[in-house]
Amino acid sequence: MDLFSNLAIGFEAALSPMRLLYCLVGVSLGTFIGVLPGVGPLVTISVLLPITYGLDPTSALIMLAGIYYGAQYGGSTTAILVNLPGESSSVITCLDGHAMAKNGRAGPALAIAAIGSFAAGTIANLIVAAFAPVLASYALKFGSPEYFSLMLLGLVTAAVLSHGSLLKSVGMIVLGLLLGLAGTDVTSGTYRYTFGIPDLSEGFDFVIIAMGVFGLADIIANIREDQMRTVFSASIRNLMPSREDFSSSWKPIFRGTLLGSALGILPGTGTTISSFMSYAMEKKLAKDPSRFGQGAIEGVAGPEAANNAAAQTAFIPTLTLGIPSGATMALMLGAMTMFGIAPGPQVMTTNPELFWGLIASMWIGNLMLVILNLPLLGVWVKMLQVPYRMLYPAIVLLSCIGVYTLANSTFSILLLALFGLIGLILIMLDFEPAPLLLGFILGPLMEENLRRSMVISRGDPTIFIDRPLSLIVLLIAVALVASMLIPAIRKKKEEAITEEA
Amino acid sequence: MLFHVSDDSLLRNKDFLGGVLLMAVGATAGFIAQDYTFGTPLRMGPGFLPVCLAALLFLIGLSLAARSGATGGRINVAGTLRPLIVVLAAVAAFSLMIERAGLVLASLVLVLICCTAQPKYPRNQALLLAVSLTVGVVCLFVLALGIPFQIWPF
Numbered sequence: 251m252d253l254f255s256n257l258a259i260g261f262e263a264a265l266s267p268m269r270l271l272y273c274l275v276g277v278s279l280g281t282f283i284g285v286l287p288g289v290g291p292l293v294t295i296s297v298l299l300p301i302t303y304g305l306d307p308t309s310a311l312i313m314l315a316g317i318y319y320g321a322q323y324g325g326s327t328t329a330i331l332v333n334l335p336g337e338s339s340s341v342i343t344c345l346d347g348h349a350m351a352k353n354g355r356a357g358p359a360l361a362i363a364a365i366g367s368f369a370a371g372t373i374a375n376l377i378v379a380a381f382a383p384v385l386a387s388y389a390l391k392f393g394s395p396e397y398f399s400l401m402l403l404g405l406v407t408a409a410v411l412s413h414g415s416l417l418k419s420v421g422m423i424v425l426g427l428l429l430g431l432a433g434t435d436v437t438s439g440t441y442r443y444t445f446g447i448p449d450l451s452e453g454f455d456f457v458i459i460a461m462g463v464f465g466l467a468d469i470i471a472n473i474r475e476d477q478m479r480t481v482f483s484a485s486i487r488n489l490m491p492s493r494e495d496f497s498s499s500w501k502p503i504f505r506g507t508l509l510g511s512a513l514g515i516l517p518g519t520g521t522t523i524s525s526f527m528s529y530a531m532e533k534k535l536a537k538d539p540s541r542f543g544q545g546a547i548e549g550v551a552g553p554e555a556a557n558n559a560a561a562q563t564a565f566i567p568t569l570t571l572g573i574p575s576g577a578t579m580a581l582m583l584g585a586m587t588m589f590g591i592a593p594g595p596q597v598m599t600t601n602p603e604l605f606w607g608l609i610a611s612m613w614i615g616n617l618m619l620v621i622l623n624l625p626l627l628g629v630w631v632k633m634l635q636v637p638y639r640m641l642y643p644a645i646v647l648l649s650c651i652g653v654y655t656l657a658n659s660t661f662s663i664l665l666l667a668l669f670g671l672i673g674l675i676l677i678m679l680d681f682e683p684a685p686l687l688l689g690f691i692l693g694p695l696m697e698e699n700l701r702r703s704m705v706i707s708r709g710d711p712t713i714f715i716d717r718p719l720s721l722i723v724l725l726i727a728v729a730l731v732a733s734m735l736i737p738a739i740r741k742k743k744e745e746a747i748t749e750e751a
Numbered sequence: 752m753l754f755h756v757s758d759d760s761l762l763r764n765k766d767f768l769g770g771v772l773l774m775a776v777g778a779t780a781g782f783i784a785q786d787y788t789f790g791t792p793l794r795m796g797p798g799f800l801p802v803c804l805a806a807l808l809f810l811i812g813l814s815l816a817a818r819s820g821a822t823g824g825r826i827n828v829a830g831t832l833r834p835l836i837v838v839l840a841a842v843a844a845f846s847l848m849i850e851r852a853g854l855v856l857a858s859l860v861l862v863l864i865c866c867t868a869q870p871k872y873p874r875n876q877a878l879l880l881a882v883s884l885t886v887g888v889v890c891l892f893v894l895a896l897g898i899p900f901q902i903w904p905f
Contacts, residue, residue: 301896415766415822421773421811428780428804435797440787442797443780466838473834473868639872643865644884646838647858650845651888655898663846667839674835678826679769701795709793 253380260606269309273611276313277618280320285327285630291578294321296460300652307589308604312611319615326363327630339521339557342529346549353545358491362499363554364620370507370555371616374562377511379609386570389595394702395713399723401692404573406727410734412682419685426686430693449661456584461649462669463683469642470674495547502532502552510559515566521557528556570595577684580691766823770816777809837868853903858885
């Protein structure tokens with residue numbers, strides 16, 4: 251069976267002692283930083299990116315994936331213990347997870363989150379391994395018009411599903427696309443938006459934008475709020491969930507996994523929406539829905555499984571099509587390009603070791619998370635007690651060093667400050683910065699594919715609706731936008747994605 | 752505040768300000784892009800997409816601003832200025848110092864400046880934090896990862 255021989259290549263690549271070490275370091279560092287309140291996977295990955303520079307691409311991606319899962323799990327820990335989600339996908343975990351912690355059941359909540367994530371990770375991993383090659387072989391037949399339409403669909407989904415005003419997220423995407431076009435135009439060699447600065451001839455670096463807009467801007471906003479969070483001091487006793495906990499959790503975990511796996515594959519959806527939908531589903535299916543919000547373990551198990559499954563299957567479009575499904579994946583994609591790997595369906599055939607090694611390491615990383623997190627819980631709880639005033643200078647310092655080491659350029663550090671300022675303005679004006687990063691990554695790719703399509707069709711834009719596959723993709727995009735114009739659906743979406751859920 | 756702005760003024764409306772901002776960026780980007788060859792749909796020049804996107808951004812900004820009376824909440828800038836200036840100053844200082852004064856001094860200065868973002872930051876803690884973070888990054892980046900840095904001014 252192909253699947254297993256492929257996985258064998260992967261495990262062979264991932265199980266070398268050094269790579270295991272990188273995976274372990276990634277997972278622990280990711281959790282270590284991700285557990286800090288208000289620090290989500292995006293910030294964690296961008297701050298930790300520089301430490302992977304010296305590695306070979308496979309090891310680097312294994313480590314980055316580890317950081318990603320670690321940060322994701324760290325976010326759930328913070329959500330359960332201090333009711334502060336590190337990112338939007340763990341918002342829902344706050345509801346029942348923190349309620350359980352207040353009832354003195356923080357241990358089982360954390361354990362079931364870890365176990366649920368691991369179970370979901372295992373299943374989702376098999377789905378990735380089985381599904382990615384199929385999609386990739388299909389994707390090899392895609393032409394420029396199909397790619398262009400797919401990217402457009404990705405952007406539309408991201409805009410429709412991000413919270414807040416649709417107009418504002420579309421604005422962010424367009425701004426991101428424009429930023430992405432800065433630098434030397436590949437076809438004509440024209441310098442665009444470089445303002446005569448040689449450092450900008452290659453365009454803006456995505457790491458600088460991510461660190462500025464997500465890292466620095468967040469920090470400045472948080473200092474203002476002067477987080478007077480209640481430090482969680484109660485000791486965690488009885489870590490293991492009881493037999494009843496297990497028997498009421500396994501079904502939500504299974505359902506959440508299926509839901510998350512399906513949603514994760516779609517471009518633009520990602521982890522947040524799957525955890526919200528899983529929560530809504532469990533609440534609907536429960537015999538006694540009133541327990542939800544009061545510490546129902548199903549409300550932790552389902553969404554945690556769903557968001558972890560989605561986090562894994564999100565790699566399918568990223569790895570096979572080169573189209574990121576969200577801001578975090580855009581960051582991973584940017585990292586791949588940085589290591590000289592052009593993302594797309596050819597990665598699987600040109601770098602099988604990297605592709606399957608990454609997939610195998612996802613599973614290994616998840617296993618490490620379970621083994622690592624439960625015994626080390628005491629340490630993470632201690633991390634939560636670190637006051638914010640000792641934290642933010644460290645993150646600012648790490649960001650500056652990271653940006654400097656990108657190209658040994660002091661100009662990059664100034665750009666970081668500039669994007670920090672831009673990010674803060676966006677936060678203050680209620681603009682969601684995540685679609686901006688997605689647009690930024692896709693900008694040059696879309697221009698390239700648009701150009702090629704126009705050359706193929708001799709300047710006739712109907713090529714996008716003449717090709718059946720491209721037409722279907724575009725129709726889905728149109729349907730999505732149209733559905734947002736129907737008040738009832740828009741209201742449901744607002745309910746599902748409210749920040750303060 | 753240097754001048755008085757009433758509470759329900761458009762100048763404090765998030766969506767109005769956001770819309771105007773997008774319009775300004777769109778107009779600037781479009782203006783700059785006039786220098787690039789626009790081309791034809793068949794042979795798209797380097798200015799084709801920038802001009803289209805800039806126009807789109809301007810229109811989005813316009814409709815955001817136009818509807819802002821009904822949609823936008825009030826902006827609250829209280830207390831943001833100090834952390835903003837301090838953190839950006841710390842980053843700028845680091846960028847000026849890293850190649851001339853070296854990693855150790857640049858890190859110390861960055862952390863110390865950063866600490867002033869919060870009023871009444873305990874001085875001893877700031878010093879302790881600056882020293883330990885500096886030791887930490889030198890160990891991590893120079894000793895463990897072997898990234899070549901200018902460490903001292905000499």
